[in-house]
Amino acid sequence: MATKKKVLLKVIILGDSGVGKTSLMNQYVNKKFSNQYKATIGADFLTKELMVDDRVVTMQIWDTAGQERFQSLGVAFYRGADCCVLVYDVNVAKTFENLDSWRDEFLIQAGPRDPDNFPFVVLGNKIDLENQRVVSQKRAASWCQSKGNIPYYETSAKEAINVEQAFQTIARNAIKLEDGLVFPIPSGIQIQPEPTPAKSGVCC
C-alpha cells in the first residue's frame, strides 16, 4: 500500500485587533481560553496535526497582529499560504466592514496563483456575547456569498463553539489548493466572465 506524502498546510489568520484571532488559534490547538487581552506582536504560528479523510496533515497556523504598527517587518509570511482565515467580531460592526480590506491586502501581498479561487474562510467570533451583537448572520453570509461563496462559521473561542468544525473546513479547503484541485463553487452563484476570444498566434 502506497503511503501518501505528508502534507504541510500554511494557514494565515487575519482580522482587526481584538476580534479573537489568537484565542481561536489557542482554543483549536491548545484547547485553552483566557479572557485576558494580550496584543500579538508580528506573527506567531502554532502547528497542529490532524486527519483529513485518510491523510495526516500538519497545519501551520499563523496568528497575526491586528494592529499594523506591530507588523513593522511587513507581511512576507503571507507567501505560500494555502488558506486565509478572515476573522471579525460579531459585536463590532467596524471589524466586519474591514474584512474587505483584509481580503484585498492578503491577495495583493500573498500573490496567490489563482486569486479568484484562493480559499478563504470567514469566522464571525464572540457569539457568546449574543445580546451585544450588531452584525447579523444574514449580512455576513451574504458578504461571503458575494465574494465567491466563502465558507462562513459563527464561532466562540471562549466556549469552543464551531472552532473544531471551522478548522476542519479550513484544512479541507487548503488541501484542495495544495492538491491543485479547483476550489468548487456551486454553479448557481458563480458569475462567469465573458469568454474572451483566443489570441491568434499568427498575425496577418
Next chain:
Amino acid sequence: MLKSKPTTVQILSPEEEQAKFFEEAKNNVLVQGHHMKLSLDNGKLMDALKYASNIINELRTSLLSPKTYYGLYLVAFDYLQHLNTYLYEEKHGKKMIELYEVVQHAGNVLPRLYLLITVGSVYIRTKQAPAKDVLKDLIEMCRGVQHPTRGLFLRHYLSEVTKDKLPDIDTPSESGHVNDSIEFIIQNFTETNKLWVRMQHQAPSKDKERRENERLELRLLVGKNLSRLAQLDGVDQKTYSEVVLPKVLEQIINCKDKIAQQYLMEILIQVFPDEFHLATLDSILSTCGQLQTGVDVKTIIASLIDRLANFATRNSESVPQEIKIFDIFYNNVKEIINQRPNMELQDILGLHVSLLNLTLKCYPTNKENANEVLGLCKTILATKRKEDITKATCTKQIVQLLQIPLEAFKNVLTVLKLSNYQPLISCLSYNTRKKVSLDIVNSTIQNSTIIEEPEDVNSLLETISTLVKDEQDQPDMEDIDKEDFAEEQNKVASLIHLFDSEDPEKLFKIYLVARSHFGKGGQHRIKHTLVPLIFRSLKFIRKLKQQVDDDEISLDENQWNAIGSRIFQFVSETIKALADIKLSELSFRLYLQAMQTFDNCSLVSKIKDLAGKALLIFQEDIADFKAQGAALTLFISTLNSLSIPDEEIYETLAVQTIKQASRLLFQDQSKLISLCSHLFWVDHAKRQYKNEESVLKALKKALHIISNDSTPSLSVFVDILNESLYYVDKNTGAVPAQFIGDLVELIRTTHNKEGDPALAYFQNTIKYIQSQNYSGINV
C-alpha cells in the same frame, strides 16, 4: 588608439536593487534546499546538514534591508523546519548529543549557530537533555554573532523554535522551572535590545535617518520577546510584578535610548493583560518619569489609560476596589508633568483628557475626581501664556475636557457643580467659549434637564455668559452672521422653558434671576430672550390663580393682590425693556397680552396702567399707518373683551381710544371710529355695558369724517353700513331703521360709481339687508 567598448550601465532604483539581491539569494536557498531535501529523502544526514549550512550562508548577506532580509529568513526558515521535523521523526540512528557536537564543526559562525539551535530544539523535544541546560547553552552561544541584523534574526530564530519547549507550570522539574524560561527570555530580550540600540551609534550621522528607519522595522524582533514572556502560563500576576516587570523596566531605563524606550513601553502595555497593569501602575508610571527627554511620555500613558478605561467599560464589576486607579494615575501624571518642564502644552492637556476619560469610565458617578482633573488643568493653564492656550491643538483638548463631563453625566446640573468647570471656560477665546456654551445649552435641551433652583439658573447663565451678554473680546456685530446669531439666541431662549419649579416663590425668583442675566443682553439678544420670559411669567400667574381658585394654595385677597403687584411690576418692566429698544409693535402687543392675563386673574387694578403704556407706545412709536390701524383694532377688541368693573376707568379708556383713532388718516380714522362704537356696547359673560347713544354717535361721526374726505372711499361707507347692521341684528335699539335707510340711500346716490371694486361688497350687503326683512328698512 584603443577603441572604447560600448558599455551599458543599468541603474537600478533601491527597490529594484533589493529585489535583485533578494531573488539571487532566494534562488540559492531554493537550490540548496532542494539538495537538502533530496539528501534527507536518501537518509544522507551529513550531506543534508552541509546543504542546510549553505542555506544559512545566504543569511550572512549585508546587502538586504530588514524587510527583504525577513523575506529571505522566512524561506530559509521553511527548510530548517523541514530539517527539524526529520531530525525528530526519522530514524537517523544518531544520538542528539552527537549531532549537537557535529554541527558545531560548521565553519562559519552563523550557519553553526542556526544549526545548533535547530538541533538543540530537537534535543529538548526528544527529552535527551534537560530543557534548561540546552537553553542556557544556546543563549550563551548566540553571543557569537554581534552584527545587529544577523544577530537579531538569529535570536528571533532561537525564540521561535524554542517557544513550545520552554519549561512552564506543568513541566516536570528535572527539565526546568518557569523561572528558567523567564531568565532565558529576559536574557534574549536584553541582548536583542543591546544589538538594536547599538545600531543607532554605528552609522555616520548622514545615514541617521535611514538607520532609524531600519531600526523601526527591526523593533518587532525586540518586542517579540516581551510577547513571549506574556505567553508563559507561569507568568502570573505575582511573578510578573515581582520578577518579570522589574527586570524588563531595568533594561528599558538603562538602555537610555529614546526609540527603544518609546517602543518597549508601548509594547509592554499592549502585550501584558490589564489585570497585571492594574497591579503595577506605580512602577510603570514612575518609570515614565525616568525616560529620556524626547520620549513621548504622553502617548505611553494615554495608551495605558485608554486600555484600562476600556477594560473598566467592559468589566465594570471587576475594577478592583482596593487599587486606587485614579489616585495613582493622577499623582503620577502630576509628578511627570513637573519633572518634564519641556513637555508640550498639548501633550499635557492630552494627559488630562485621558485622565478624565479614565475616571469617568472606572467611576462613572464620581464627581470629585473629574473636578480634580479640571482643577489641575486650570492650575497649569494659569502658568501658561494666552497665545499658547489658544493654539488650535490646545484649544481642541480643553474643549474636550469640557465636553466629556456633559456626555458622561448627561446632566448639566451635575456638571455645574464641578467648581473648576466654569473657570476653565474663561481661559478660552471668545469663539471657543461660545462653542462650549452652546454645547452646554444643547446638552441641557437634549437631556430635558429641568432646572428648579434659582442658584442653578444663576450658575448656568453665568457659565454660558458668552451667549447671554456682550463680552469685551467679542467681534463687531457687523462681523457676526445674523442667522447664526439668531439661532444661538433662540436656543438660549428655549432654556427658559426648562426653568421650572413646583414652588411659586422659587419659580418667581428663577424668573428674576433669569431676567437679571438676560436683561444685560443688549438689544440684539433681549428680543429673543425676554419674550419667552414674559410669556412664561404670564403663564405662571394664570396657573397660580388656578391653584388659588382650586384651593390648592390658600391666599386671601390682600395677599393675592400683593403677589399680583410683584408679577405686574416684573412683567411691565420687562416689556418696557423691549419698548425702550423701540420694538414698538411687539411691546404694544405684549402689553395687550398682559392686560388680558391680569384681567383673567382678577387683578383689574393693573389694567389702566398697562393700557396707558400700550397707548403711549401707540402714540409715540408706531408710525406706520397700516400698523397703526392694526394696532388700534387690536386694542379695541381687547378692551371690549375685558371685565373691568369700574365704569369710570373704562370710560376714560374708551374716550382715550377714540382720541387716538381721531389722529389717524381720514379713511382709517373713519373706519376705526366706527369700530370704536363697540366700546359702548359690551355684551358678554364678564360684563354688560350698553350706551346706545354713544354707539350711534360714533357711527355718525365715522360717517361725517368719510364724507368730508376729498376722495371718499365706497368700501369705507360699506364698512360703516356693516357695523351699523351689527347693532340692528343684535336688537340693540342703538341704530334706528331710518339711519340704515338713509345711509343706503346716501351711498347709492353719491358714491355709487361704475367700476368701483367695492361695488360687489356693497351689493352683497344690500342683498343681506333684503334677506333679513328688517322692519322699517326698505332698500
